[in-house]
Amino acid sequence: MIKIENLEKVYKTEEVETTALNGINLHVAAGEFVSIMGPSGCGKSTLLNVMGLLDKPESGSYKFIDTELLTLNDRERSNFRKRNMGFVFQNFNLIDELTVFENIELPLIYNKIPAGERKRLVNEIIERMNIVNRSGHFPQQLSGGQQQRVAVARALVTKPKLVLADEPTGNLDSAHGNEVMELLCELNETGTTIVMVTHSSHDASFSNRIINLKDGHVISEKINKSRNEELI
Amino acid sequence: MFKLNLKIAWRNLWKNKGYTLINVLGLSIGMASCILIFIFIRYQMSFDEGFKDQDRIYRMVSSWDYSDGNQFYSQGVPIPITPAVRDDFSPYIEKVSAIQNSGGIVKVNDQHGKEKVKSIENVFYVEPDFFEIFNYKWLSGNYESLKEPNHAVLSKEMAKKFFGNWNDALGKTINYDGNLNYIITGIIDDVPENNSVPLRIMLSYKSLKDRNLNNWGSVSSASESYFKLKRGIKIETLSEPLRLFIKKYYTEKAPGKEGHIFQPLADIHYNERFGNFSGRIMPKKQLYGLMVIGLFLILTASINFINLATAQAVSRSKEVGVRKVMGSQRGQLVTQFLTETFIIVLISLLIASVLTEIALPSMQNLFNAKISFSFFQHPIILVFMFVLVVCVSLIAGFYPAVIMSGFNPALAIKNKISANTGGLGLRKVLVVVQFAITITLIIGTLVILQQMKFIREQPLGFNPTAIAMVDLPNDSLTVERFNRFKAQLKQLPGVEEVSFCRTAPSSQNNNGSSFAYNNSKDADFQVNAKNADEDFxxxxxxxxxxxxxxxxxxxxxxxxxxxxLLKRLNVAKPADALGKMISLGGQKKPIVGVVQDFKNKSLHESIDPIIVCSRIERYYYAAVKLNAKQMMTTMKSVEQVWKSNFPEFVYNESFLNDDINNFYQGEKIMGTLFKVFAGTIIFISFIGLFGLISFVAAQRTKEVAIRKVLGASTIELVRMLNGSFLIMVFIANLVAWPLAYLFISKWLSGFAYRIDISIWPFALAMVISMAITLITVSIRSYKAAAANTIDALKYE
Known part of the structure; x- marks a missing residue:
């Protein structure tokens, strides 16, 4: 589904140039759950941002199914993003001024889904995520785990083809973290492609494939046998 | 979507109540001031509007050029000019009409012949053609009858005053000035206040008796002449005929070269050179001044908004990031933020309307004008308010919206947007601009107040305190009672001196006459003749x-x-003039005394050459010097004595000090306006500053805490937080000084007697602005510096 070739990204400040991505090649098949790991500064978050069209690389190619995404303009990028991608962040990134329901509804609004349909979809996902009794609360009134569930719900409500998760358990204790990982697995089993950046090998063990980055290069790729066997 | 944005907007405003309050407060005060200024300007611009063919209506006015370079202007014309114009300009003008202003006692008797009404009224002798030029609304009757003498037309208000019901007035008579009865033959609707010719009582022009009816050499401001151009004729076409006209009629040699100007109707309300019958003049430059102040006010309030919004932008960066991740486009975000601004501005407008309503009575008082804040009467106010809201929303909202919507989503969602994004530099520039405006106004206000004080304390050359100016009826019958009246006044306890005179030493009523000194020919300048008795x-x-x-x-x-006068005649020693002869108005008499110069006009103008001489027929006032301790009781007895001497007239008095203060009505209004608006701008600027320092303090909490842990004292921290603000206000002072200097030197040049521009108002404005800044920011920065360190550090 995703073909990334020779991706390069350089950050420039007044004094230094940092090469964040240095000729990355990466293929992700539909229905895969891929983990990207590596030390701090290896470029994994940059890669995720580029995949989510939040950042533009200097050169390379990024094909999604058969569409080249790097040549799109701003408007086309945001249109593509809102139709095909969902995001889960380490720090949840819920809007504090909106309730749980409204937060989840937001991407649907940007996708111009009619109000009745929106209500149905949000309620469906709220039920699935087991947060029905929280739908009127504001983010600050929830625990970290609950907030991340809301964030996941928000990422899923548009039924995206690809979910990008940036250290989704980073701010959670292990119990809540496991809950979120199980959620992602369930999601993957229903056919959603997931790319996750993580520090934790425990989290990575939930995925099909683990890619290790260092200094902007892919240094190793590992098929996660246990998980694949599970699947078979 | 809109609903959701509204929700976010509302919840955000509520969360940041403090900043919201500052924004709403600043904007509503700024907008209220703008609305007030607009209402006032609209009222002023509405003068003499609404007549049919108003573009073709002109007033003929007079000018004189003197050989010493002086020029003199009058709204009046010689009385015989109107018939001459009617003949000589007939190819160009449709109608011309003279109008003569006069004042006197109007009496109305009831059906039994008993006196019902007796009051001093302002009347106009008009030709019927006047109503061909100005299409007033006629309620009944017509102006045909004014062709004959002894007819009158009244306004509705006057008809009601004299006869109870205006419907009853037609055919009745009024008596004017004791000797003539006029039959009412027409009623016009009340002429609105915003008119330069306040017609209320109009008499047949043919009834006018004036010694100057045929005199081309005398011009009184009471004799005006209006005409209407023929359709399609340009006013410039008349300049050559005018030159010939002047040559034809001004045959006698006079010290000043006569000239006439065709003044468009639309210019009458604004031109300071000429007066008008309503006495209301509003120079356009003052209106422009007000517009600038209005602009300053709204700019200051908008700057507050921009500064607080960009400062707060960081706290909304996450929202922006999330929205972008979900597919929001930049345009949508800009719209969203502009909507928020629009809501705040709209709320401010509502409050501003209330403030306007509250401030309106004092404004009416200050300007002595019936201005109203009514949408139905003046829908243009509504339009203005709409434009104001849109403009302010754009000025205040656009820049923050662009900044916020431009955040990089990848950084924004990780809270990596630093507080300095969104124009720290611009914020500083805006603060400097804001304070430069504020300081300019502070300096302006200080100078205006200083100049007003200077004028108040200026030696006039005479003592105006405790002098009552009582009207003196002057005709052949009353003159004979003058001696007895004066003797009676002098006997009253509390009366110290009495003088009968034409005017007080200082008066707005001045006239010039030609004269000759010491057997030479006429001097090339005119002299101001003051008629007064020996007690003057x-x-x-x-x-x-x-x-x-x-x-x-x-x-x-x-x-x-x-x-x-002696200086102008080059007489070095006053004593040299004694015994020399002066010819004035056909009288050739000797100089017996020289009086020290006194200010005979407002201090805008310099002192005239003056002659004082006795002439009982020209005494229009009894000047009564009172014992200051018992003025009120004495005035009662003065009134009694007056009434017993002149029972057929109406008593009227004023105090000389008040009259003199009235010379400076314009400056007084200016002073008050500046005080009020400077105060308003100072207030808006400083609440903005308070908001900004609050923000900076909140944002630097962690830094403050770390510094404190490392050993910084509270004072050192306050100094650190305050530093940049004091520097900005200091720079603002430097920017404001030259601007303020230009403004005040221009303003002061309008006074013949003025203060020298000194460093003090500038220095004082600097001290005031720096001191208030220091206090404002210290309140907040002290709180931040003294806060508990650990709280700031343990929370990440």
Whole structure:
């Protein structure tokens, strides 16, 4: 589904140039759950941002199914993003001024889904995520785990083809973290492609494939046998 | 979507109540001031509007050029000019009409012949053509009858006053000035206040008796002449015929070269050179000044908004990031933020409307004008408010919206947007601009107040305190009672001196006459002749510097002159002038005294050459010097004595001090306006500053805490937080000084007697602005510096 070739990204400040991505090649098949790991500064978050069209690389190619995404303009990028991608962040990134329901509804609004349909979809996902009794609360009134569930719900409500998760358990204790990982697995089993950046090998063990980055290069790729066997 | 944005907007405003309050407060005060200024300007611009063919209506006015370079202007024309224009300009003009202003006692009797109404009224003698030029609304009757003498037309208000019901007035009579009855033959609707010709009582022009009916050499501001151009004729076409006209009619040699100007109707309300019958003049430059102040006010409030919004932008960066991740486009975000601004501005507008309503009565008082804040009467106000809201929303909202919507989503969602994004530099520039405006106004206000004080304390050359100016009815019958009246006044306890005179030493009523000194030919300048009796010098405490006082006489036997006259005649020693002859108005009499210069006009103008002489027929006032301790009781007895002497007239008095203060009505209004608006701008600027320092303090909490842990004292921390603000206000002072200097030197040049521009207002404005800044920011920064360190550090 995703073909990334020779991706390069350089950050420039007044004094230094940092090469964040240095000729990355990466293929992700539909229905895969891929983990990207590596030390701090290896470029994994940059890669995720580029995949989510939040950042533009200097050169390379990024094909999604058969569409080249790097040549799109701003408007086309945001249109593509809102139709095909969902995001889960380490720090949840819920809007504090909106309730749980409204937060989840937001991407649907940007996708111009009619109000009745929106209500149905949000309620469906709220039920699935087991947060029905929280739908009127504001983010600050929830625990970290609950907030991340809301964030996941928000990422899923548009039924995206690809979910990008940036250290989704980073701010959670292990119990809540496991809950979120199980959620992602369930999601993957229903056919959603997931790319996750993580520090934790425990989290990575939930995925099909683990890619290790260092200094902007892919240094190793590992098929996660246990998980694949599970699947078979 | 819109609903959701509204929700976010509302919840955000509520969360940041403090900043919201500052924004709403600043904007609503700024907008209220703008609305007030607009209402006032609209009222002023509405003068003399609404007549049919108003673009073709002109007033003929007069000018004189003197050989010494002086120019003199009058709204009036010689009385015989109107018939001459009617003949000589007939190819160009449709109608021309003279209008003569006069004042006197109107009496109305009831059906039994008993006196029902007796009051002093302002009347106009008009030709019927006047109503061909100006299409007033006629309620009944017509102006045809004004072709004949002894007819009158009343306004509805006057008809009601005289006869109870205006419907009853037609055919009834009024008596004017004791000798003539006029039959009412027409009623017009009340002429609105915003009119330069306040018609209320109109009499047949044919009934006018004036000694100057055929005199081309005399111009009174009471005689005006209006005309309407023929359709399609340009006013410039008339300049050559005018040149010939002047050559034809001004045959006698006069010290000033006569000229006439065709003044468009639309210019009458604004032109300071000429007066008008309503006495209301509003120079356009003052209106422009007000517009600038209005602009400053709204700019200051908008700057507050921009600064607080960009400062707060960081706290909304996450929202922006999330929205972008979900597919929001930049345009949508800009719209969202502009909507928020729009809501705040709209709320401010509502509050501003309330404030306007509250401030309106004092504004009416200040300007002595019936301005109203009514949308139905003046829908243009609504339009203005709409434009104001849109403009302010854009000025205040656009920049923050662009900044916020431009955040990089990848950084924004990780809270990596630093507080300095969104124009820290711009914020500083805006603060400097804001304070430069504020400081300019502070300096302006200080100078205006200083100049007003200077004028108040300026030696006038005479003593105006405790002097009542009582109207003196002057005709052949009353003159005979003058001696008895004066004697009675002098006997009253509390009356110290009494003088009968034409005007007080200082008056707005001045006239010039040609004269000759010491057998030479006419001097090339005119002299201001003041008619007064022998008690004039004593009553007003005028100082003789040579010779003696006038001796008692009813007619002109001798002259007293002032120093300026001698200077203009190049007479070095006052004593040299004594005994020299002066010819004035056909009288050739000797100079017996020289009086020290006194201010005979407002201090905008310099002192005229003056002659004082006796002439009983020209005494229009009794100047009564009172014992200051019992003024009120004494005035009651003065009134009684007056009424017993002149029972057929209406008593009227004023105090000289009030009259003199009235010279400076314009400056007083200016002063008040500046005080009020400078205060408003200072307030808006400083609440903005308070908001900004609050933000900076909140944002630097962690830094403050770390510094404190490392050993910084509270004072050091306060100093650190305050530093940049004091520097900005200091720079603002440097920017404001030259601007303020330009403004005040221009303003002061309008006064013949003025203060020298000194460093003090500038220095004082600097001290004031720096001191208030220091206090404002210290309140907040002290709180931040003294806060508990650990709280700031343990929370990440």
């Amino acid at each position: 010098l004593k009553t007003f405490d005028l100082k003789l510097i040579a010779g003696r006082n006038l001796s008692k006489s009813d007619s002109t036997n001798e002259f007293i002159v002032n120093e300026t």
